Amino acid sequence: MIWTKLIFxxxxxxxxxxxxxxVVLAVAAAIVAGAMMVIEGARAGMARAxxxxxxxxxxVKSRFNRAVFETPRSGKLPPLTLPxxxxxxxxxxxxxxxxxxxxxxxxxxxxxxxxxxxxxxxxGIEPEKESQVSAFSIARxxxxxSDDGAVAVLDQASAQALGVGLGGSFPxxxxxxxxxxLTVVGILDQLDLQFPPPRTIAxxxxxxxxxxxxxxVFVTLRTSEEVFGRSTLTDALVVAAAAQNVPSVVDxxxxxxxxxxxxxITERYGQFRRKVQDFTQTLALFAIITAVxxxxxxxxxxxxxxxVYADRRRQYATLLALGFSPMQTKIVGIAIxxxxxxAGAFIGTLVAVACSPNHxxxxxxxxxLGAIEPSFDVLIAALVISIALVAVALAMAxxxxxxxxxxxxxxxxxxxx
Numbered sequence: 108m109i110w111t112k113l114i115f116x117x118x119x120x121x122x123x124x125x126x127x128x129x130v131v132l133a134v135a136a137a138i139v140a141g142a143m144m145v146i147e148g149a150r151a152g153m154a155r156a157x158x159x160x161x162x163x164x165x166x167v168k169s170r171f172n173r174a175v176f177e178t179p180r181s182g183k184l185p186p187l188t189l190p191x192x193x194x195x196x197x198x199x200x201x202x203x204x205x206x207x208x209x210x211x212x213x214x215x216x217x218x219x220x221x222x223x224x225x226x227x228x229x230x231g232i233e234p235e236k237e238s239q240v241s242a243f244s245i246a247r248x249x250x251x252x253s254d255d256g257a258v259a260v261l262d263q264a265s266a267q268a269l270g271v272g273l274g275g276s277f278p279x280x281x282x283x284x285x286x287x288x289l290t291v292v293g294i295l296d297q298l299d300l301q302f303p304p305p306r307t308i309a310x311x312x313x314x315x316x317x318x319x320x321x322x323x324v325f326v327t328l329r330t331s332e333e334v335f336g337r338s339t340l341t342d343a344l345v346v347a348a349a350a351q352n353v354p355s356v357v358d359x360x361x362x363x364x365x366x367x368x369x370x371x372i373t374e375r376y377g378q379f380r381r382k383v384q385d386f387t388q389t390l391a392l393f394a395i396i397t398a399v400x401x402x403x404x405x406x407x408x409x410x411x412x413x414x415v416y417a418d419r420r421r422q423y424a425t426l427l428a429l430g431f432s433p434m435q436t437k438i439v440g441i442a443i444x445x446x447x448x449x450a451g452a453f454i455g456t457l458v459a460v461a462c463s464p465n466h467x468x469x470x471x472x473x474x475x476l477g478a479i480e481p482s483f484d485v486l487i488a489a490l491v492i493s494i495a496l497v498a499v500a501l502a503m504a505x506x507x508x509x510x511x512x513x514x515x516x517x518x519x520x521x522x523x524x
Contacts, residue, residue, distance in 0.1 A: 148480045150390070208345055214341075234253055246296035256329075262295040409502045
């Protein structure tokens with residue numbers, strides 16, 4: 108009992124300040140945790156928008172050309188004139204780009220079967236690289252491999268229109284006038300091609316209302332070069348190492364194709380930055396609120412605890428006189444402070460988590476990122492704990508230094524401060 112009185116004695120006069128410090132830190136912890144939860148949720152929303160918008164992807168495409176389109180050899184249908192991509196892009200010039208290059212050849216062919224024909228979009232791709240930016244859902248079979256030959260993967264709508272199934276084959280007319288038989292190794296039930304070309308002719312579709320191509324036959328780039336009869340590309344994608352590197356990559360591409368007026372370079376990084384600009388400014392406001400609250404509340408709580416520690420110097424000196432080591436005496440004081448601020452931080456954080464809404468609509472003029480979900484993680488817990496520990500350290504430091512320099516007798520002779 109005597110040790111308890113010596114350790115906790117003297118709180119009668121300053122106990123109210125300790126309670127106020129606890130309340131201040133509880134309020135600060137609630138504000139800081141709540142703001143940080145909103146910031147973390149907003150960052151997750153921006154990361155999700157960046158994954159969906161892919162501002163790190165740059166499109167390099169050729170101009171459209173009014174080209175004669177092949178029609179069936181039989182019948183009386185005249186040739187058609189349709190806008191198609193010209194294969195103007197030299198793959199060697201793309202190699203100078205600072206990023207991952209996804210080469211493509213977009214072909215428009217009609218498949219002749221007896222007295223009927225079907226228009227198809229054929230895409231020559233690099234399977235492994237293309238799968239990193241486009242989504243392919245395989246219903247049956249498998250996807251393409253880089254070492255594949257005359258094989259194809261097509262969607263269900265095209266397979267149904269062609270009347271072929273897994274393991275079947277269909278002919279495609281090559282540039283030399285000969286037919287190449289493609290064997291079906293996979294059928295897609297869904298695909299999301301990154302930067303698909305505009306739909307310019309009636310063909311099987313998965314999304315009827317889309318103005319862009321939603322179906323197609325996918326072959327390896329090597330097979331499409333055989334069909335096309337050339338290695339130049341109709342379009343390509345360059346994936347920058349980081350979104351912020353896009354401007355420099357675009358400058359490099361424009362320099363490489365400065366003498367090719369038919370090659371166009373399109374980036375969405377600037378549009379994405381404008382889209383989320385006011386969103387990031389709102390996040391900065393929350394961050395400022397968090398920082399100001401942490402500094403002001405921490406300073407106020409540290410000042411209150413400092414008064415408590417300063418008023419108890421005679422008790423600490425008594426503990427030293429009774430045989431407590433200086434380290435034990437300091438640990439007692441620190442433990443008391445940590446208990447007070449820890450309780451406040453825990454209560455405030457618990458209130459913030461309990462009162463946080465499941466969804467939060469960030470005010471934004473241009474960014475349509477949807478409702479964000481505030482989330483509590485280890486970083487927020489570490490920040491709240493750090494504020495409490497810093498407050499205790501600032502409050503205890505002057506008293507710890509005083510105990511180190513002053514004698515026990517001098518401390519005991521004081522009437523209290």
